[in-house]
Amino acid sequence: MFREFLVEQRNRQALSKRSAIELEPIIMSRPFPLSVVCVCLFSGLLPGRVVGVDDAQFSAVEHTRQTIYHSPQTPGFTSWVGAWTMLDGSLMVCFTQATGPLKGRPQAPPEVRRKLTWPPAGRPGYDMTGLDLRNVHLRSTDGGKTWAQVSADPFKTCMNGITGEAQTALPDGTIVRGVFGSYLPYNPELPKTGYLERSTDGSRTWGEPEVLLPEPKYAVWPKRLRVLRDGRLIVLGGVAPFPANSRTRTGYSRLIEPLLMVSSDQGRSWEGPIPVVPMEHRRNWGGEEFDAAELANGDLLCVFRRIDPSSGRSVRWQGLLKKTADSWVPAEVRPAPFPHSGHPDVLATREGPVLHLATTGIDWTTDAGRTWKKFRLPGTRYYPRAVQTEDGRILVFAHVGGDDAYGKTDQSIVMDAFRLVKQKTPPEQPVGNTNHTEILTITRHPPTKLSPLRNQNTSSLSVSSTGVVAAYYGYDGAPKFFRTSTDGGLTWGPEHPSPPEMGGGQASGTLRKGGSIRPVGMGQPIDGEPGWYLVDLVHFTDDFSAHVIKPARIYMPGAITKRVEGRSYVWYWPNFHSSIETLIGGDLIAVMYGLFEGDAVGSDRGCRVIVVRSNDQGQTWRYQGTVSNEHQDPNPELPGMFAGFTESSIAQLVGGKLLCMLRSQGSHLPSEYRPLYVSWSEDLGKTWTTPVPTQPHLMNILPTLVTLDNGVVAAVYGRPGVHVAFSTDDGHSWSNRISFSHLKVGMVTGQVDGRQVAPHRLAVVGGIDRGTWLFPISVERQRVSPAQTTLSGRVLDDRGKAVAGAQVQRSPNRYTADTWNIVPADRGLPGYYHESFFDNKMMPDTPRLGYRAIRPENESATVTTDRAGRFRFTDVKLGEWVLTVESDGFAPQHRRVHHLPNATPHEFQLEPGRGVRGRIVDPQGRPVAAACVVLGLFHCHTDERGRFAWSLTKPVPTEVPVKVYKRYSRRYTVLQRVMSLVEIERQPIILKLK
Secondary structure (H helix, E strand, C coil): CHHHHHHCCCCCHHHHHCCCCCCCCCCCCCCCCCCEEECCCCCCCCCCEEECHHHCCEEEEEEEEEEEECCCCCCCEEEEEEEEECCCCCEEEEEEEEECCCCCCCCCCHHHHHHHCCCCCCCHHHCCCCCEEEEEEEEECCCCCCCEEEEEEEECCCCCCCEEEEEEECCCCCEEEEEEHHHCCCCCCCCCCEEEEEECCCCCCCCCCEECCCCCCCEEEEEEEEECCCCCEEEEEEEECCCCCCCCHHHHHHHCEEEEEEECCCCCCCECCCCCCCHHHHCCCCCCCEEEEECCCCCEEEEEEEECCCCCCEEEEEEEEEEECCEEEEEEEEECCCCCCCCCEEEECCCCCEEEEECCEEEEECCCCCEEEECCCCCCCEEEEEEECCCCCEEEEEECCCCCCCCCCCCCEEEEEEEEEECCCCCCCCCCCCCCEEEEEEEECCCEEEECCCCCCCCEEEECCCCCEEEEECCCCCCCEEEEECCCCCCCCCCEECCCCCCCCCCCEECCCCCEEEEEEEEEECCCCCCEEEEEEEEECCCCCCEEEEEEEEECCCECCCCCCCCCCCCCCCCCCCCCEECCCCCEEEEEEECECCCCCCCCCCCEEEEEEECCCCCEEEEEEEEECCCCCCCCCCCCCECCCCCEEEEECCCCCEEEEECCECCCCCCCCCCCEEEEECCCCCCCCCCEECCCCCCCEEEEEEECCCCCEEEEEECCCEEEEEECCCCCCCEEEEEEECCCCCCCCCCCEEEEEECCEEEEEEEECCEEEEEEEEEEEEEECCCEEEEEEEEECCCCCECCCCEEEEEECCCCEEEEEEEECCCCCCHHHCCCCCCCCEEECCCEECCCCCCHHHCCEEEECCCCCEEEEEEEECEEEEEEEECCCECCEEEEEEECCCCCCEEEECCEEEEEEEEEECCCCCECCCCEEEECCEEEECCCCCEEEEEEECCCCCEEEEEEECCCCCCECCEEEEEEHHHHHHCCEECCEC
């Protein structure tokens, strides 16, 4: 449920830019015409919009999903659910069930097929003639825990249903249902229009048909029956002002307009039809599917499925019916922010919000649809019906699958359950008062050890549509085993063998219709189909107990799949590299990297990072756009080798934008790191902003982006070590980094994976110093005030005495591990992990956050300690900072601090020593950035101004061997000489040109 979960949670404003949103091909037999869903607003109001989670006042909690019924036959056919509560508080559901042979059935007579335009041309599997068709009724007296079948009345038709959704209980306990009489061609005695039937014995028997409108004047299709607060009954659906049974089913499709009728005597007599939409919209409305929720003032908030008058596609609209005396008048209707998703279902809850429920997510409004907010819940199954029980739970019933041909899909009836909770909101601040901010509260749950193997690149995660999490790992290489968790990664089941086809890699995706996929192997060109490639996908069931391998097609015109000199690591695409994201609406999107014809080649010339998209649940993928094809270093002032952009990850943000994070580093040396970059797209991946470095820099490979259900974006990455950082501003800045390891490459690979596994919870898997572990982390957003507080502390010497007159600087946060020492080489490590500038007896140690000297030009806040060694910064924003302390006679110290409400003072205890600061320039006096400076065993890099700094504890040498070189540059010579500390500081060191 959780990748679905993530998808369906987000703000969908971006979808308004999609010109053709099609989740899947759907053959409509239930609705009249083929249609889609859309929403509209009311007169004088702005178009409907979905606002972000920060505006939310309600949240949905305690979500569960369970199967409540499966046909006695497999594959099952159980569709078109109705749901209601009875007078005694018990629950009832109904649905259409078909059983019988999959093949060899009789077909409907030609005249019946012509009249009903059924089955669709070339699809005989939709003809239900000869099957055992029944309207099944279930009842639960324990709140949905258990269900018993009450009845299963039979009917005969070639259609795949005649009733079910339009069903409810009246105040006297009678069950009433609407029937499509025109769909019963084998019963000439029955009306060939919409009618009602009643049951006074709990659905066991049904009374005679009660026609809603006279057949000579109207054709009717009842789709919803709802009881209003005053006890009146309304019927919603479609009506055509033409004689019933006078046209074919297709012939009626453009004649239908929304139907509303109201009864004050429990459906014995009716008023209407009452106009539902303004006159100018009734022509070519194209659909009978809509639902309405009664607002507190008696207005009806409607969500429609109709044919878009301009495109001919199915869309959702929204409208308001204003209460006038005992009736209603239509206000303006307009397109809404919801994508197409079957029959609309809305529910007015006791807590106040009106819910819109669909396969694409569950949204809510408290302002009659002016704005919509999205719950962090998975989308429903197909054609949902929601009710609220006496204890406040909201139950949503729907069927697995879609509008499927008989035997195509194993359908079942599922029930989602959740509650609404009104969130506490801070007191309203006066206009102009911004003295509040948001912080993250992060909880690290107990981790689980998966394997003793720490230096690995194969551990990864998958999440199914029902929320089951699978963790893949190995003991000596490929992921030979996996374990599953059903509680969001807190506990794990026994070890199972992984499919033998699986290799390493983090690519996996969750399918909206159920299950998950993992690409295996590399794609291959399809002979005779230029631009098309095949790749295998492993399809897992929701509980990961079974899998099948199916080929998928990828269209990437212009892609190179042959070896290119100097580019051995990119020739093999198409290769799914990172997590597969599920977009709002259900499409899948992923990133790949490689070369297209005409791209620059050469070992340092970069790659093309592209986006591919699938609208058929991963069966077919097409090139969507290029994130970047940069082959020139965009930031030459940074250390390391720019290898172009390669390993990347993509996530959809709460506002609908896409965020991509890209690796730029090509060197494996721990001393030569480059930051991850970020780019944004506002058109679902067709165009992208120029990538920019993460702020602060995140280092440095294999990113995995995860947008949590509360809108927080997590970035899981490695090298050195294993980390996750978080963003609350759509990836523009990062904070709250959690580091599971800082170990260098060679000890751990830094190749990690992460997924959302429960509400507000993330799981990270990777190799650390004690093996391969899985770490569950909960992330909560918390609004606090004031936004600025005092940051204070004390500076002491090594004997605990106060250090007066010390300088303390507060500078922006940094994560960069940019200084290191060289140490004796570990045995058995590959040669390329050694520092090539030195002999193989020495190698880099794990890099650390570098000391930056306090300089006036830094323009960072600086204070001086008092006689008691105390320092104090006032009005400091909550968040992360770097504190640096310098004092004569002592080695400088620096520390990253997380400034939170009620923070305790920070204490520094300085050791005797000194600081050294210098600068590297070229012969013209221009700064040389990103040069490696070696002072004895200490290493660092120069900043963009050519500056470097070194903190030494006693004993302090008077002179040191100095080496300066700029790796990956042929412009400068290497400097090697012994220099005194005074000489280093007195004037810049000149690095000569070659």
